[in-house]
Structure formats: C-alpha cells, structure tokens
Amino acid sequence: DVFASCSFSSLGLESNLCEQLRERLGFEVPTLVQAQAIPVILSGRHALVNAATGTGKTVAYLAPIIHHLQGYENRIQRSDGTFALVLVPTRELCLQVYEILQKLLHWFHWIVPGYIMGGENRSKEKARLRKGISILIATPGSLLDHLKNTTSFLYSNLRWIIFDEADRILKLGFGKNIEEILDLLVPTHSKMQRQNLLLSTTLNERVNHLAKMSLDNPVMIGLDESDEDSEDKYYSKVPTVGDYKVPLQLIQRYMKVPCGSRLPVLLSILKHLFEREPSQKVVLFFSTCDAVDFHYSLLSEFQFSSYSQTEGVQQVFLGCKTFRLHGNMQQEDRRTSFQAFKTEKSALLLSTDVSARGLDFPKVRFIIQYDSPGEATEYVHRVGRTARLGERGESLVFLQPVEIDYLQDLEKHGVSLTEYPVLKVLDNFPLQKNHTKKSVFLESHPWVLCLQKALEAFIMSKPEMDELSRKAFCSWVRAYTAHRGELKRVFMIKKLHLGHVAKSFALKQPPSLVGQSFQKQIEKRKIFEKKNGLSKKRKVAGL
Numbered sequence: 001d002v003f004a005s006c007s008f009s010s011l012g013l014e015s016n017l018c019e020q021l022r023e024r025l026g027f028e029v030p031t032l033v034q035a036q037a038i039p040v041i042l043s044g045r046h047a048l049v050n051a052a053t054g055t056g057k058t059v060a061y062l063a064p065i066i067h068h069l070q071g072y073e074n075r076i077q078r079s080d081g082t083f084a085l086v087l088v089p090t091r092e093l094c095l096q097v098y099e100i101l102q103k104l105l106h107w108f109h110w111i112v113p114g115y116i117m118g119g120e121n122r123s124k125e126k127a128r129l130r131k132g133i134s135i136l137i138a139t140p141g142s143l144l145d146h147l148k149n150t151t152s153f154l155y156s157n158l159r160w161i162i163f164d165e166a167d168r169i170l171k172l173g174f175g176k177n178i179e180e181i182l183d184l185l186v187p188t189h190s191k192m193q194r195q196n197l198l199l200s201t202t203l204n205e206r207v208n209h210l211a212k213m214s215l216d217n218p219v220m221i222g223l224d225e226s227d228e229d230s231e232d233k234y235y236s237k238v239p240t241v242g243d244y245k246v247p248l249q250l251i252q253r254y255m256k257v258p259c260g261s262r263l264p265v266l267l268s269i270l271k272h273l274f275e276r277e278p279s280q281k282v283v284l285f286f287s288t289c290d291a292v293d294f295h296y297s298l299l300s301e302f303q304f305s306s307y308s309q310t311e312g313v314q315q316v317f318l319g320c321k322t323f324r325l326h327g328n329m330q331q332e333d334r335r336t337s338f339q340a341f342k343t344e345k346s347a348l349l350l351s352t353d354v355s356a357r358g359l360d361f362p363k364v365r366f367i368i369q370y371d372s373p374g375e376a377t378e379y380v381h382r383v384g385r386t387a388r389l390g391e392r393g394e395s396l397v398f399l400q401p402v403e404i405d406y407l408q409d410l411e412k413h414g415v416s417l418t419e420y421p422v423l424k425v426l427d428n429f430p431l432q433k434n435h436t437k438k439s440v441f442l443e444s445h446p447w448v449l450c451l452q453k454a455l456e457a458f459i460m461s462k463p464e465m466d467e468l469s470r471k472a473f474c475s476w477v478r479a480y481t482a483h484r485g486e487l488k489r490v491f492m493i494k495k496l497h498l499g500h501v502a503k504s505f506a507l508k509q510p511p512s513l514v515g516q517s518f519q520k521q522i523e524k525r526k527i528f529e530k531k532n533g534l535s536k537k538r539k540v541a542g543l
C-alpha cells in the first residue's frame with residue numbers, strides 16, 4: 001500500500017527528470033504521498049504534507065522544484081543566487097537531502113545544489129554562497145547567520161521555502177530563528193511568486209503555529225478525506241492531539257524492566273537479536289551523549305565467558321560492528337559514522353535523538369529505545385527509522401515499572417504496543433554451573449544476576465570505563481529531571497532509587513551528582529519529600 005498505480009510522468013514531471021528518478025535513484029513509480037503531493041506542488045499552491053515516516057516525502061518536494069527550475073526559458077545561472085531553500089533540523093539530514101539532490105540534478109548541471117549547516121569552516125560556506133547555490137539546504141541557525149552576515153548571499157530570486165521535519169525544527173527551539181528568517185525573506189514586491197511547503201509526520205500545536213505563520217491558503221496532503229472536503233481545510237482541521245502515522249507493518253513492543261536490571265537485559269536482547277539474524281541493522285536510542293559514549297565503549301570492549309563456553313576463555317560479548325552518533329562528536333566523526341552505518345549490511349548504531357528525524361538508513365530492522373523518548377512525537381520518529389517504504393521492522397521500548405503509564409500517553413495518539421517476551425529470551429541463555437533454577441522475575445533471573453556481576457567487575461577493573469560510567473550516570477539523571485508537562489508525571493526522578501540507577505551503569509555506588517542546577521533540584525525534592533513524609537519510605541543513597 002505504499003506505491004501508487006501511476007507513473008512519475010503522468011503526474012506532470014518532465015521526462016528527463018523522470019529518467020533521473022529511475023536511473024539515479026531507482027524509483028520506478030511514485031509512492032502514494034508523492035502521487036498526491038507532486039501535482040499540488042507543481043500547481044504552485046502552498047502545502048502542508050503529513051505522511052508516515054519513510055513514505056518518500058523528500059522527493060515529493062524536490063522533484064516539482066527541479067521540474068520548474070529546469071524548465072525556465074532562460075537557463076538559470078549561479079549568479080542568479082538561490083531559488084529554493086530547504087530548512088532541515090540536523091546536519092545529517094542536510095547531507096542526506098543534499099545527496100539525493102545531487103543525484104537528481106545530474107542531468108541538469110546548471111542547477112547547483114548546496115548546503116550550509118555550521119560545524120564546518122564558515123569561510124568555505126561563505127565562498128559557496130558567493131559563487132551561488134540554486135537549491136540550498138540549511139539548518140536554521142547557520143542560515144540566519146549567513147542571512148545577516150554574508151552580504152554576497154543572493155536570495156532576491158527566492159521562490160520556494162520548504163520546512164522539512166518542521167516539528168523537529170521547532171522542538172529544537174529554532175522557532176525564533178524561523179520567525180526572523182521569514183521576516184528577512186519576505187518577498188520584496190507583491191508580484192514575486194513564493195511557494196512555501198511544510199512537511200511533518202507529526203502534527204501538533206507547534207506545527208500548527210508555523211503553518212499559520214508561513215502558509216497561505218495551503219492544500220492539506222495526507223489528512224483524511226473528510227478533512228480534504230472541508231472549506232477551511234487547514235485552520236480548523238489540523239489536530240492538536242491526533243493520531244500519529246506509524247507504518248502499519250511495524251511491530252511495536254515494550255518491555256517492563258526494573259532499573260537495576262536494565263543493563264544486563266539490554267546486552268542480552270542485543271546478543272539475542274544478532275544471534276537470531278547475524279546480518280541486520282539495529283538502532284539503539286539514548287537520552288544523552290554521555291550515555292551513548294559509555295555504552296559504545298562498553299559494548300566494544302566488554303568480554304564475558306559463560307558456563308557453556310570453554311572455561312576461562314573470554315570473548316567479546318557482542319561481536320557486531322558498532323557505531324555511535326551524537327551532537328557532541330566532531331563533525332568529521334559524525335559524518336564518518338553516519339556514512340558507515342548507512343552502507344554496512346550488519347551493524348549497531350548507538351545514538352541520541354540526532355538520528356531520530358528524517359535519516360534514512362537502509363535496511364534497519366530493529367529500533368530499541370533504551371532511554372524513553374519523552375514526547376510521543378519523538379517515539380514515532382525514532383521507530384520511523386525502521387519499516388520504511390513498506391519494509392518490515394520491529395521496535396522495542398524499555399520502561400521501568402514506575403514509567404508504565406507512558407503507554408497511555410502513546411495510546412492517546414493512537415499508538416499501541418504489546419509486551420515483549422523478555423523472560424523467554426533470557427531463559428535461552430546458558431546458566432552458570434551452580435544455577436539450575438530459572439526465574440519468573442527479571443531482577444532475580446540467574447543469567448541477569450551473573451551478567452550484572454560481570455559488568456560491575458569489568459567497570460571496576462577499568463578506570464577509564466568507570467569515569468565514562470559516572471559521567472553517563474550524572475547526565476542521565478539530569479536528563480530524566482528535564483521531562484516537561486504531562487510527562488513529568490510519568491518520569492519522576494523522585495520515584496527512582498538512585499542506587500538502582502547507578503546499577504544500570506554497572507556502578508556499585510551512585511556517584512555524587514555535581515552541577516548547581518541539579519543540586520537545586522535535589523534540594524527541592526528533599527523539601528517536597530519531607531513535607532509529604534516520603535523520605536523515610538525511600539532510600540536515596542549517595543547524594
């Protein structure tokens with residue numbers, strides 16, 4: 001149900017462009033969202049496109065722009081400056097869209113693609129802008145910087161502004177930047193044609209606000225037919241809380257894991273997945289950069305010998321290729337990781353939400369959300385890295401027993417999960433000599449206990465790992481206290497036992513939590529507990 005039963009040319013696209021789609025990208029027929037969106041975008045109307053992850057939104061807006069630009073009677077030149085601007089939330093997405101654009105423009109060499117995204121040599125970006133970029137992909141911060149400071153940046157011919165992953169752009173706090181950008185880019189005379197497009201998998205108040213700001217009498221693409229019929233299609237119909245579009249074939253599950261058992265359970269699930277299907281790709285999400293670094297080093301180095309293996313012979317626990325990606329990495333490392341994971345046939349990627357939006361890693365089969373995602377929108381985008389374009393995919397979210405109400409929050413958006421048979425998986429691991437009984441409780445399962453012990457010993461034996469683990473623990477707790485709104489009720493730091501949290505980083509003791517803002521929160525919590533008589537009920541160690 002992903003592809004339409006028509007051709008690209010029947011949608012009105014120029015024949016050479018259709019050939020590029022076929023030859024350079026291997027696209028024979030349009031997807032449903034492309035079939036809906038391309039004719040509308042070709043017509044020049046503003047549009048809001050809402051479709052599930054991995055349904056081909058990128059080409060839905062790039063193809064019509066190229067169609068128009070290649071057809072100008074007087075061929076456009078670099079000196080004409082920028083005609084189309086694509087705003088994206090992250091650097092990786094910037095590069096990804098740029099790569100597709102390069103392929104599509106192979107035939108149309110006079111249309112120049114380019115990007116600006118910060119993190120690189122600024123003078124090189126200036127030089128590229130000075131030479132002229134016909135279709136420019138940019139992150140909002142760097143675009144604003146160049147709009148204000150690069151006098152040779154020519155955009156008086158700008159005809160298209162596209163917000164790809166609009167929701168994420170706003171979530172990252174770029175709202176003010178966008179307002180400024182729109183003010184700076186306001187058409188200089190009324191006859192100038194301008195078409196704005198907004199694409200988002202998740203619609204909410206943030207997107208609604210941006211749409212009101214930037215779209216003029218837009219066509220809605222991807223909402224129900226009843227919405228299409230409406231007179232005032234957009235303003236009355238964009239749901240503030242509605243069902244999110246998750247690929248239908250995606251198998252979504254959750255796992256209830258007590259905090260102190262999280263780490264051995266995670267390692268066991270990963271081992272199980274790669275043994276079940278040695279050639280596959282898995283993405284594992286964490287809430288902080290420090291957590292990614294710690295687990296990356298742990299998974300790369302941790303060795304273990306279980307009873308079934310030859311006594312005394314240590315083996316790397318997880319024998320798959322492992323990559324990491326987060327915003328604190330050097331730009332070059334980010335680029336290398338991103339490209340490597342893209343091309344690998346079998347690998348594990350550990351990442352923060354920097355990978356959650358828009359990134360298209362081929363053949364990812366499994367998504368694990370080890371740290372809960374927070375807002376339901378983030379959940380939807382993280383799982384959207386698999387089951388793309390009708391392919392199969394599975395996802396698993398770790399929840400602690402005290403966090404289980406998160407499932408209700410997802411339900412509100414039409415997302416429902418079933419429970420993952422974790423005990424069944426654990427029972428398949430070999431037990432130590434002296435353990436014969438299996439357990440019905442995760443936290444007392446002999447395999448979990450044995451692995452936890454080995455992990456703690458490993459961390460203790462390696463000072464650099466111990467350091468990474470402590471850092472990751474502190475950042476994790478800080479991130480946990482940062483949940484906002486409704487989610488504060490689900491993810492409450494005061495419901496957690498920090499000794500158990502430390503255990504989930506293979507630490508025997510919780511390290512002291514340094515940092516003023518955090519200390520303030522702890523003090524506030526203590527006062528709250530005292531008031532409510534909670535402090536004696538729960539032991540919070542090591543603060």
Ligand SMILES: Nc1ncnc2c1ncn2[C@@H]1O[C@H](COP(=O)(O)OP(=O)(O)OP(=O)(O)O)[C@@H](O)[C@H]1O
Nearest residue numbers: 027029030031053054055056057058059358360389
């Ligand atoms: N017509 C097509 N035929 C075959 N493959 C296609 C077609 N259109 C897109 N694809 C492929 O489908 C995948 C998803 O496309 P794309 O990344 O544009 O989806 P998206 O809807 O933007 O996803 P997200 O919401 O996650 O950003 C890509 O690998 C792309 O190459």
